[in-house]
Amino acid sequence: MFGDKKLGPIPVPQFLAACFWICLAALVLFGLSSLPLAEKGAVGPRAFPSSLAVSLIGLSVLYIFQSRKQEGVVLFEGEKRDIFKMFLLVFLSLAAAFAWEKVGAFPVLLIFCVAELRWIEEYSWKRVIGLSLLFTAVVWLVFTKALGLNLPLGIFLRFLS
Amino acid sequence: MIENLQSLLLGFQTALTVGNLFLCMVGVVVGTLVGALPGIGPTGAVAILLPASYSLGPAGALILLAGIYYGTQYGGTITSVLMRVPGESASVVTTFDGYEMAKQGRAGVALGIAAIGSFVGGTLSIIGLMFLGPVLANYALAFGPAEYFGLMVLALSLITAFTGKSLVRGLIATIFGLLLGTVGDDVISGDPRLTFGINGLLDGIQFLPVAVGLFGVSEMIESVLQKGGFEVLKTEFGFRKVLPSIADFVKSIGAMLRGTVLGFFVGILPGAGATIASFLSYGMEQRVSKTPERFGKGAIEGVAGPETANNASTGGAFIPMLSLGIPGSGTTAVLLGAFLMFGLQPGPSLFRDAPGVVWGLIASMYIGNVALLVINIGFIPLIVRMMDVIKPYMRLVVLILAIVGVYSFRNAVLDVVVMLAFALIGYFMKRYDFPQAPVVLGLILGDRAEQSLRQALSISKNDPSIFFQSPLSAILLIAAAASFLLPVFSRLWQKKKGATSA
Numbered sequence A: 001m002f003g004d005k006k007l008g009p010i011p012v013p014q015f016l017a018a019c020f021w022i023c024l025a026a027l028v029l030f031g032l033s034s035l036p037l038a039e040k041g042a043v044g045p046r047a048f049p050s051s052l053a054v055s056l057i058g059l060s061v062l063y064i065f066q067s068r069k070q071e072g073v074v075l076f077e078g079e080k081r082d083i084f085k086m087f088l089l090v091f092l093s094l095a096a097a098f099a100w101e102k103v104g105a106f107p108v109l110l111i112f113c114v115a116e117l118r119w120i121e122e123y124s125w126k127r128v129i130g131l132s133l134l135f136t137a138v139v140w141l142v143f144t145k146a147l148g149l150n151l152p153l154g155i156f157l158r159f160l161s
Numbered sequence B: 001m002i003e004n005l006q007s008l009l010l011g012f013q014t015a016l017t018v019g020n021l022f023l024c025m026v027g028v029v030v031g032t033l034v035g036a037l038p039g040i041g042p043t044g045a046v047a048i049l050l051p052a053s054y055s056l057g058p059a060g061a062l063i064l065l066a067g068i069y070y071g072t073q074y075g076g077t078i079t080s081v082l083m084r085v086p087g088e089s090a091s092v093v094t095t096f097d098g099y100e101m102a103k104q105g106r107a108g109v110a111l112g113i114a115a116i117g118s119f120v121g122g123t124l125s126i127i128g129l130m131f132l133g134p135v136l137a138n139y140a141l142a143f144g145p146a147e148y149f150g151l152m153v154l155a156l157s158l159i160t161a162f163t164g165k166s167l168v169r170g171l172i173a174t175i176f177g178l179l180l181g182t183v184g185d186d187v188i189s190g191d192p193r194l195t196f197g198i199n200g201l202l203d204g205i206q207f208l209p210v211a212v213g214l215f216g217v218s219e220m221i222e223s224v225l226q227k228g229g230f231e232v233l234k235t236e237f238g239f240r241k242v243l244p245s246i247a248d249f250v251k252s253i254g255a256m257l258r259g260t261v262l263g264f265f266v267g268i269l270p271g272a273g274a275t276i277a278s279f280l281s282y283g284m285e286q287r288v289s290k291t292p293e294r295f296g297k298g299a300i301e302g303v304a305g306p307e308t309a310n311n312a313s314t315g316g317a318f319i320p321m322l323s324l325g326i327p328g329s330g331t332t333a334v335l336l337g338a339f340l341m342f343g344l345q346p347g348p349s350l351f352r353d354a355p356g357v358v359w360g361l362i363a364s365m366y367i368g369n370v371a372l373l374v375i376n377i378g379f380i381p382l383i384v385r386m387m388d389v390i391k392p393y394m395r396l397v398v399l400i401l402a403i404v405g406v407y408s409f410r411n412a413v414l415d416v417v418v419m420l421a422f423a424l425i426g427y428f429m430k431r432y433d434f435p436q437a438p439v440v441l442g443l444i445l446g447d448r449a450e451q452s453l454r455q456a457l458s459i460s461k462n463d464p465s466i467f468f469q470s471p472l473s474a475i476l477l478i479a480a481a482a483s484f485l486l487p488v489f490s491r492l493w494q495k496k497k498g499a500t501s502a
Helices: A012-031 A047-066 A080-103 A105-120 A125-146 A154-160 B002-015 B018-036 B042-049 B051-083 B089-103 B107-141 B145-162 B167-181 B207-225 B246-268 B273-288 B301-324 B330-341 B355-410 B413-431 B437-459 B471-501
Strands: none
Touching (some): A012 B167, A047 B167, A047 B437, A080 A105, A080 A154, A080 B207, A080 B355, A080 B413, A105 A125, A105 A154, A125 B355, B002 B018, B002 B107, B002 B355, B018 B042, B018 B051, B018 B355, B042 B330, B051 B089, B051 B107, B051 B330, B089 B107, B089 B437, B107 B301, B107 B355, B145 B167, B145 B273, B145 B471, B167 B437, B207 B355, B207 B413, B246 B273, B246 B301, B273 B301, B273 B437
């Protein structure tokens, strides 16, 4: 993806990466704008991160300069199906994180295991169900029982608390 | 010297009672297991068990808690080597070559050399603690903000200069890490910075979600695109095949000795600790190696040096705590609390007031290190076999461990989201060939480096020459500059030499 596209002598992926760093530096400079550079004659809270952000912009420009005439970076290598699976895995993990406290750690883990084993690993349903129950039980045993950590029970298991 | 040996004998009398021996074993086993789980670091583990240990009396409680402390330093290696998930910050470096060794079917060798290195570093640093403790503690106090700043710049420059193929990309990664370290309340004025109204960021971006995301979860995401998935992790069986050979040991011995000295001295410095020691050791090993290009591709010295250094630093960290009552790290701060809980005041008089407790603790460290070596070496074949069983489900196991571990760290969903964001950033950094290690070290050192810089400038009334007025600070900064410039000059010189010979 984008690997062979170029902006003049600069490959598009490298240009995009440099833009990301520059935008990040700009965000830092914007986020610090309300803070003082110096306080009572001493260095203020804005000075150190601002100087880092300015250096980041300079280095990003140097990075663009260095990437001239280089091959473009291939961002996703593999079949379309695998790339889709990769994004699905990220989506599932994010969904698990957001549902973690509301739905509860154990129901979320169970659903996450089922989805991962079925759609990413492509195991049979029989194996998926067995393994998902096993992994959830092991997490409950190790983290809750052995280590005494309080994982959120959520709306379904709140009655257990 | 004779007096110290007599005291040590007294200590062994305390430590070798059945009850204390049992507590020492429990401590090291619990520490090893906890160290392998991301989320519950040594500080958390010691803190959780602190109230429960009250009934054990001062000697028993401290032996148990210290056992957990150095057990975690061993345990962090296991998931770093097998899954590229560092259990705690000092194990990050082990992922660089340890995981590569696992891919080559040498997971057992990596774990074995790490256990031997940890034993060497741990044991020699205890000897150092016994004989050099009180003398060195005073020197550590002479480290002012300028010297600390120099030390941190050196650690950052070594890792930037040696972990990537391009200096520009390495510097971008370092600055990114340092910027992450500035998020949250300002270390001096307390003003919130770069939090963009998110309350969860007031305490800053935590190390653990970033490290687990960048190293472990990003690897899992990438593995979906790899044909064969985790079949890349080759497993060998049989005791001889999984243990380091004599040749491996000979190759690593120099790294272990250098790691011991470095780790011990860095451990003494309050606030420096095992993480800086392990990063510095990795940089040093790469610098002294005749084949630095092997690093990051499964070089055994890249595991031996840092693992030795992080364990040697635990012995060093006890020096300011026992001799001066100043904790050098979060964990020693909790241990200091344990001393106070029993009415013991760590400081110069502690060795005189409670010799049985202090020397019992030191003797138990020797016993604990032997126990850890035996346990770790003995269990390597089992660990390797376990890896073979979980290999088909490795992605799921790592993701579950990462999500549960990172959430348990502060009970914050935000940390899990940060981890996933850094997993994506880590994936793209790898594609673009940006080194990931400087990001983590920058994040760890960012606020401390800034604090030292601002304190030093405040002392000197904004005169930057303060960094060159102290010889130690000047040497550290010159060494940092040299680590950047020497490879550049050597490349230019070789180019010139090539052009002349052509």
